[in-house]
Amino acid sequence: MPETRKRFLRSCTALSLSLSSRLCLTTVTTQYAFITHRECTHFCSLANRVIIMASTSAGTNLSTRNKTDIWLIGQPSPQLVQSKLPTIIEVLRVFFYYKNEEKKSVRDSANSTSCDVLALWTKAGIPTRIKKHVIAKIENYYKQWANLKKNKENKKKRSETLKNKEQVWKNKLLHLFDIAHTRALDMITIEEDKQFLIAQRQKDRKGQIGAVDKASL
Numbered sequence: 514m515p516e517t518r519k520r521f522l523r524s525c526t527a528l529s530l531s532l533s534s535r536l537c538l539t540t541v542t543t544q545y546a547f548i549t550h551r552e553c554t555h556f557c558s559l560a561n562r563v564i565i566m567a568s569t570s571a572g573t574n575l576s577t578r579n580k581t582d583i584w585l586i587g588q589p590s591p592q593l594v595q596s597k598l599p600t601i602i603e604v605l606r607v608f609f610y611y612k613n614e615e616k617k618s619v620r621d622s623a624n625s626t627s628c629d630v631l632a633l634w635t636k637a638g639i640p641t642r643i644k645k646h647v648i649a650k651i652e653n654y655y656k657q658w659a660n661l662k663k664n665k666e667n668k669k670k671r672s673e674t675l676k677n678k679e680q681v682w683k684n685k686l687l688h689l690f691d692i693a694h695t696r697a698l699d700m701i702t703i704e705e706d707k708q709f710l711i712a713q714r715q716k717d718r719k720g721q722i723g724a725v726d727k728a729s730l
């Protein structure tokens with residue numbers, strides 16, 4: 514058992530926590546504390562205090578870590594920003610909201626997320642790929658994330674190569690979650706809508722859905 518975990522369990526005993534409360538904390542290392550039990554919310558503030566104490570004494574500041582934070586993704590989000598076509602990370606935040614907060618399966622979460630995303634693209638007047646492809650695309654990003662996470666957890670010490678791979682993947686998430694129909698630019702008859710799609714594919718994603726001059730640059 515790592516020394517920090519032992520230290521943590523000792524401090525729990527000192528605080529006379531019940532055994533089940535202590536089981537809420539599955540792993541405590543000098544860097545990570547995972548609070549896993551759903552029923553543990555009441556216990557979290559106490560646990561957080563202990564973790565902060567432990568981490569401060571271990572020279573690590575964890576007070577900014579948030580238990581609902583998802584590795585590489587950030588906070589889950591109940592909805593998409595309605596004014597722009599979403600980026601990959603924005604789509605994944607909604608996916609994780611359905612999966613983690615609403616406890617839906619991976620398939621159902623991807624299904625619900627795809628509806629949200631398709632509604633926005635439809636609002637923007639841009640022809641899309643069919644729903645089945647959108648669901649598959651979301652599930653595929655989730656699989657990539659899960660694989661990276663597994664790699665991370667299997668390694669005691671992450672190599673530079675692995676860290677680079679994570680960073681490259683994370684950077685990719687800032688791009689448009691592009692589900693345009695392959696011939697979308699030929700199919701769109703309104704020039705403004707066409708310019709809007711082109712602009713949303715750029716890094717700065719200029720333009721707004723529903724604005725009078727959507728893609729005015």
Ligand SMILES: *[C@@H]1O[C@H](CO)[C@@H](O)[C@H](O)[C@H]1NC(C)=O
Binds near residue numbers: 569574575576577
């Ligand atoms: C830890 O970080 C928080 C927020 O960034 C800061 O307010 C606090 O002073 C830091 N504590 C230590 C011990 O560095």
Ligand SMILES: *[C@@H]1O[C@H](CO)[C@@H](O)[C@H](O)[C@H]1NC(C)=O
Binds near residue numbers: 578579580581588
């Ligand atoms: C975690 O972040 C969410 C969203 O930013 C916030 O509502 C919540 O209060 C935060 N929790 C803690 C313990 O900081």
Ligand SMILES: *[C@@H]1O[C@H](CO)[C@@H](O)[C@H](O)[C@H]1NC(C)=O
Binds near residue numbers: 620621624648
């Ligand atoms: C997505 O959800 C709808 C209704 O909730 C359901 O009819 C459909 O079969 C689902 N599709 C997939 C691929 O799971």
